[in-house]
Amino acid sequence: xxxxxxxxxxxxxxxxxxxxxxxVYSEILPFNTPLSxxxxxxxxxxxxxxxxSSVNAENAHLVEKxxxxxxxxxxxxxxxxxxxxxxLGGKVAKGEKGEYGKAHLEIVKENxxxxxxxxxxxxxxxxxxxxxxxPAGFELNAKSGVIASISNPEKKIYGxxxxxxxxxxxxxxxxxxxxxxxxxxxxxxxxxxxxIEKTVAEIKEKVGDNKVILGLSGGVDSSVAAVLIHKAxxxxxxxxxxxxxxxxxxxxxxxxxxxxxHFHMNIKLVEASERxxxxxxxxxxxxxxxxxxxxxxxxxxxxxxxxxxxxxFLAQGTIYPDVIESQSVKGPSAVIKSHHNVGGLxxxxxxxxxxxxxELFKDEVRKVGEELGxxxxxxxxxxxxxxxxxxxxxxxxxxxxxxxLQEADDIFIEELYKxxxxxxxxxxxxxxxxxxxxxxxxxxxxxxxxxxxxxxxTIDFMTATWSRLPYExxxxxxxxxxxxxxxxxxxxxxxxxxxxxxxxxx
Ligand code: XMP
Numbered sequence: 001x002x003x004x005x006x007x008x009x010x011x012x013x014x015x016x017x018x019x020x021x022x023x024v025y026s027e028i029l030p031f032n033t034p035l036s037x038x039x040x041x042x043x044x045x046x047x048x049x050x051x052x053s054s055v056n057a058e059n060a061h062l063v064e065k066x067x068x069x070x071x072x073x074x075x076x077x078x079x080x081x082x083x084x085x086x087x088l089g090g091k092v093a094k095g096e097k098g099e100y101g102k103a104h105l106e107i108v109k110e111n112x113x114x115x116x117x118x119x120x121x122x123x124x125x126x127x128x129x130x131x132x133x134x135p136a137g138f139e140l141n142a143k144s145g146v147i148a149s150i151s152n153p154e155k156k157i158y159g160x161x162x163x164x165x166x167x168x169x170x171x172x173x174x175x176x177x178x179x180x181x182x183x184x185x186x187x188x189x190x191x192x193x194x195x196i197e198k199t200v201a202e203i204k205e206k207v208g209d210n211k212v213i214l215g216l217s218g219g220v221d222s223s224v225a226a227v228l229i230h231k232a233x234x235x236x237x238x239x240x241x242x243x244x245x246x247x248x249x250x251x252x253x254x255x256x257x258x259x260x261x262h263f264h265m266n267i268k269l270v271e272a273s274e275r276x277x278x279x280x281x282x283x284x285x286x287x288x289x290x291x292x293x294x295x296x297x298x299x300x301x302x303x304x305x306x307x308x309x310x311x312x313f314l315a316q317g318t319i320y321p322d323v324i325e326s327q328s329v330k331g332p333s334a335v336i337k338s339h340h341n342v343g344g345l346x347x348x349x350x351x352x353x354x355x356x357x358x359e360l361f362k363d364e365v366r367k368v369g370e371e372l373g374x375x376x377x378x379x380x381x382x383x384x385x386x387x388x389x390x391x392x393x394x395x396x397x398x399x400x401x402x403x404x405l406q407e408a409d410d411i412f413i414e415e416l417y418k419x420x421x422x423x424x425x426x427x428x429x430x431x432x433x434x435x436x437x438x439x440x441x442x443x444x445x446x447x448x449x450x451x452x453x454x455x456x457x458t459i460d461f462m463t464a465t466w467s468r469l470p471y472e473x474x475x476x477x478x479x480x481x482x483x484x485x486x487x488x489x490x491x492x493x494x495x496x497x498x499x500x501x502x503x504x505x506x
Contacts, residue, residue, distance in 0.1 A: 001025030002186060003043040005033065006328065007051025007061050007079050010462060013321055014165040015047060015077070017361050018176050023188040028324050035064045045073045045184030048080030050163060054094075054129050055079070055086040062087070073156035073183045075113070078127055081150065081159030088135035088157075095146070098128040102168060103144040111141050111151050112182045113158045113175055121171040123148070123162035130161065156183060192367050196228065199356050203232035207313060212354055213305050214315040216241045216267060218255045220381055221317030221357060224369040227263055228356050229315055231372065235266050238311065240304045242297060245273025245399070246388035248413075249406035258378060272300050276390070277399055284395040286506035293387040314351035320361050377417075382427045383461075391506040395434040401449075404487040405432040408451045411480045415473065416455075425467040428455040430481075431494075431505045439482075439489035448489040451481055455494075456503045464498040 002019050006012050006028050019026035029038065031051075038046070046067065053061060065087050068074060076084040082092045104120045123144060130146045142149035144162070151158045158179065164172030180186050212229060216222050216239040229237050239259070243252045252269060260267045279292050305311060357365050369379040385391060392409075393401045409430040416422040431452040439446040453474070458464035478491040494501075 001027060001041075001043060001190070002045045002047060002180060002184065003038055003041060004028045004047045004049055005031045005038075005063065005080075006324070007031045007049045007053075007083075008328075009050030009052070009078065009163075010460065011163055011165050012049045013324065013361065013460070015049065015176070016320075017363065018165050018173065019180055020190055020361065020364065022177060022180055023190045024180055024186045025190040030327055031061050031063060035067055035070075038067070039070065043072060044186040045075065045179060047179075048074065048076040048083055050078030050080060050126070053079070055082050055092050056094075056129070068155065068157055071156075073179070074158065075179050075183075076157075076159040077165070078161060078163060081161055082127075082129055082131055084157060084159050085131045085133075085135055085138075085150070088138075088152075090131060090135035090138065091133035092129050093132035095128055095130045099125040099130075099146065100127075101125060103148070103162065105142050105144050105148055105162070105171070107142045107149075109139055109141050111139075111153055111158075113151060113160075113178050114141055114149065115178050115182060117171040117174055117178075122168065123160075123164070123170070123172070124166045124168040125162050127161060131159070158183070192364060192371060195360075195364075196231075196368060196371060199228060200232040203229055203354065203356060206354070207233050207236065210236065210312040211308060211310055212237045212313040212315050213308055213311045213351070214239050215301055216255065216259065217384075217386075218247070218251055219317070219384055220362075220369065220379060221319055221365060223259065223317075223374065223378065224365050224372065225315055225317040225355075225357050226259065226265060227372045227374055228368065229354065230263060230265050237266060237315070238308050239265055239267040240270060240301060241267050242270045242272055242300050242304075244276045244293065244297065244388060244390075245402065246276060246293065246390040246397075248384070248389070249410040258375075263373075268304065270300060270304055272296075273399075275300065277397065277402075280390065280397045282396060286391060289390050289397065289506070290387050293390050297386075312352060313354045315354040315356070317357055318355040319357045319365055320359055323358055380423055382422075382425075382429075385504060391504055392429060393432045393434075394505055400487070401432055401434075404449065404485060405430060405451075407485040408432070408481045408488055411484060412453055412477050415477050415480065419473055421469065421473065425455045425469075426458045426461070426464070427503060428453075428467070430454070432488075437490050441489065446489045448487055450490045450492060451485075451488045452492045452494050452505070453477060453481075454503070454505070456498070458498070458503070461503065462498075464503055466495045466497060469493075 004015050016026045016028050086092050102122050103125045105123045107114055137152045138150050148161045164175045214226050241255055259265050276296055279296050366379045389402050389405055393405055412430050433450045435450045436447050455467035456464040457467050481491050
C-alpha cells in the first residue's frame with residue numbers, strides 16, 4: 001500500500017481516503033516513525049503530507065534522509081515538498097505574503113505525475129513558505145506564480161506545493177491516481193467485501209467460544225461494529241444499551257426494533273434515566289455536566305457488564321480517525337471541550353479489546369454497514385455526542401426540559417428527511433435555551449422557552465459553516481415547533497460558524 005507520513009495537515013485523512021477509494025490500501029503514520037518500521041510495511045510509495053510548520057524552524061519536523069534512497073517513490077505535498085527540497089540541498093524561503101486559496105497550474109514540463117492533467121487547472125494552495133531553489137537533479141514541472149511542482153524522475157521523487165487531495169484542486173484526483181498507479185504501480189487490493197470476510201474470520205478466531213460485551217449507542221460506529229461481530233459470533237455478543245434519559249425521542253425503541261428485532265441481536269436495555277437526571281439536578285456548568293454523565297455511564301456499564309458472566313472481550317466502535325488522532329504527534333491541543341464517547345472504555349475494567357473497525361475511515365464504515373444490510377437511513381445518521389441532550393438543554397437539566405427538547409428536535413429532523421435535506425447537512429439538532437420570552441397564542445399571553453435550530457456543514461468537524469437552509473423550510477420548522485411543542489414559543493436559527501463558535505452550544 002501507500003504510507004502517508006503525517007506532518008499535521010488538516011487534510012491528511014483526505015489523502016488516505018482518496019487512495020482507498022482507488023481500492024489501494026493506505027496507512028497514516030506519524031512523521032517520526034523510524035524508517036525501519038516504515039520499510040517493514042513494504043510500501044509501494046510514500047507521501048509526505050502538508051503541515052503547519054516551517055522547515056527552517058528550529059525544531060522543524062524532519063524525516064530520515066535515507067527515505068529518498070530506498071527506490072520507493074516519494075511524493076511531498078506542500079510542507080512535504082518543501083521538506084524534500086530542504087533535505088536534498090535546495091532552498092526554502094519565507095514567501096512574501098503566503099498564498100491561500102485557488103491558483104492556476106501552468107505545466108512547464110510534463111512528467112508521470114502530471115500526465116493527462118490539463119493546462120491551467122485550478123489548484124488549492126495553503127502555504128507561507130515556498131521552494132526558492134531546486135535541489136540538484138530536480139526539474140521544474142509546474143508553476144503557479146510560485147514553484148508549484150518539481151521532480152527527480154530518475155529517483156522517482158515528486159513534489160507539489162498545492163493540495164491535490166482537496167476537491168478544489170480540479171485535477172488533484174488525477175495526480176494522486178498517477179502517483180499511485182503510474183509511478184508506484186500499486187495493486188488494487190483494498191475491497192470492503194474482502195474486509196468483511198477477513199474480519200469475520202479474525203473475530204471468530206480471536207473470540208473462540210468466549211463472550212463479548214458491547215456498549216450499543218445507536219450511533220453508526222457502535223452499530224456497524226455490533227452487526228459485524230454478530231455476524232461472526234452470533235449470540236456470544238452481548239450488547240448493552242443504556243437509556244440515559246438524554247437520548248433523542250424514542251431512541252430506545254428504535255434501537256431495540258432495528259438491532260434487536262431486525263438483526264436478532266442480544267441487547268439488554270438498561271433504563272437509567274432517573275439515575276442520570278438525579279445526578280444532574282441543579283448542575284449548570286457544561287464541563288461538570290459532561291463529567292457527571294461520563295462517570296455515571298461508566299458506573300452503569302460496569303454494573304451491567306458484571307452481570308454477564310464469563311465475558312472476556314469488550315468490543316468498541318473505534319474507527320481509523322480515532323487511531324490516527326491518538327497516535328498523532330501534534331501534541332495535546334488546548335482542551336476546548338472535554339469530549340468523551342459514552343461507551344468509552346472504563347479504564348479499570350479487565351477486558352481484552354475487540355475493535356473491528358480500527359482500520360476504517362467513516363465513509364468505509366458506512367459502506368460496510370450497508371453491505372451488512374443495515375438500512376441506509378441508519379448508516380447515514382448524523383453524529384450524536386456522548387453526553388446527548390444533557391449538553392443541548394443549556395444550563396440545568398430536568399426531565400421536563402428534556403421532553404420539550406426531544407419533541408422540538410424530532411420535528412426538525414423529521415422535516416429535514418421529508419424535504420430531502422438530512423443528508424445535505426452534516427449535523428442538525430435543536431438546543432433549548434433556559435431563557436423565557438413573551439409571546440401571544442390565540443388571545444393568551446405566553447411566557448415560554450426559546451429553542452435554537454442548529455445545522456452545520458463540515459467535512460472534519462474541526463471547522464464548520466452554518467447550513468444555508470431555505471427560508472421556507474425554516475418557516476415550516478419554526479411554525480411546527482411553536483404550534484406542536486408546549487413549552488416553546490420562540491425559535492431562532494443559529495448562524496454562527498466554527499470557529500469561533502462550536503457546533504454544540506456547550
Ligand atoms: P463542537 O461542539 O466541539 O463539536 O464543535 C464537534 C463534534 O463533536 C461532537 N461532540 C461530542 N461528541 N462527546 C462526543 O462523543 C462529547 O462530549 C462531544 N462534544 C461535542 C459534536 O456533536 C460535533 O459532532
